[in-house]
Amino acid sequence: MTRVVFSMGSNLGDREAHLKAALRDIAPDAVSEVYETPPWGGDDDQPAYYNIAVIADDPGQDAEGWLALAQRLEEDNGRIRDPERRYGPRTLDVDLIAVFEDDGTPVHGDDPQLLLPHPHAHLRAFVLVPWFAIDRDAELPGRGRVRDLLRDESVAADARALRRLHPIWSGHGDAREP
Ligand SMILES: Nc1ncnc2c1ncn2[C@@H]1O[C@H](COP(=O)(O)OP(=O)(O)OP(=O)(O)O)[C@@H](O)[C@H]1O
Numbered sequence: 001m002t003r004v005v006f007s008m009g010s011n012l013g014d015r016e017a018h019l020k021a022a023l024r025d026i027a028p029d030a031v032s033e034v035y036e037t038p039p040w041g042g043d044d045d046q047p048a049y050y051n052i053a054v055i056a057d058d059p060g061q062d063a064e065g066w067l068a069l070a071q072r073l074e075e076d077n078g079r080i081r082d083p084e085r086r087y088g089p090r091t092l093d094v095d096l097i098a099v100f101e102d103d104g105t106p107v108h109g110d111d112p113q114l115l116l117p118h119p120h121a122h123l124r125a126f127v128l129v130p131w132f133a134i135d136r137d138a139e140l141p142g143r144g145r146v147r148d149l150l151r152d153e154s155v156a157a158d159a160r161a162l163r164r165l166h167p168i169w170s171g172h173g174d175a176r177e178p
């Protein structure tokens with residue numbers, strides 16, 4: 001069994017519909033409410049994002065399997081990458097933030113195709129705030145408790161600009177209206 005923490009974001013088209021479509025394919029254990037978040041990364045000329053954090057367990061899935069799933073979800077939602085814009089807009093972005101073995105051991109990855117834990121997660125309020133909302137004891141391997149990471153001055157400033165909107169998931173393994 002492995003446990004994955006995903007960060008999902010959308011800022012093109014029907015943002016909520018893209019997130020719901022992704023949830024339908026993964027049978028999550030926990031899903032945060034939707035947060036509206038300003039673009040992070042310096043490319044500010046784009047719409048605000050909808051972001052959620054998602055936790056899922058699957059007995060048969062390893063880290064590579066979770067990545068393949070994430071990439072399929074992006075493709076199914078029409079993801080196009082603009083090589084000129086590192087942090088440009090997208091219909092759906094699914095990042096693996098951390099993966100844990102059955103006994104809680106974190107999976108580490110240094111292949112550029114799969115960096116684990118995600119190398120920028122500790123800097124991103126749009127990742128940390130939703131994650132903390134669904135797991136008060138969350139810990140980002142190598143960086144510390146999410147509770148403490150949120151106290152960083154720059155992260156805390158970004159966190160204040162997030163707007164918590166509403167639930168997106170009913171808790172019954174699908175993505176129906178709550
Ligand atoms: N932890 C990870 N989660 C998702 N993709 C990853 C991860 N580590 C490495 N990658 C690789 O990153 C590549 C680029 O992904 P993508 O274009 O979605 O990046 P991004 O979401 O724009 O930026 P960032 O990774 O900083 O969030 C993909 O080919 C993927 O294999």
Ligand SMILES: Nc1nc2c(c(=O)[nH]1)N=C(CO)CN2
Nearest residue numbers: 009037038039040049087126
């Ligand atoms: N607010 C916000 N900003 C971003 C996001 C995102 O999901 N939300 N994803 C990015 C690339 O992973 C870059 N910037």
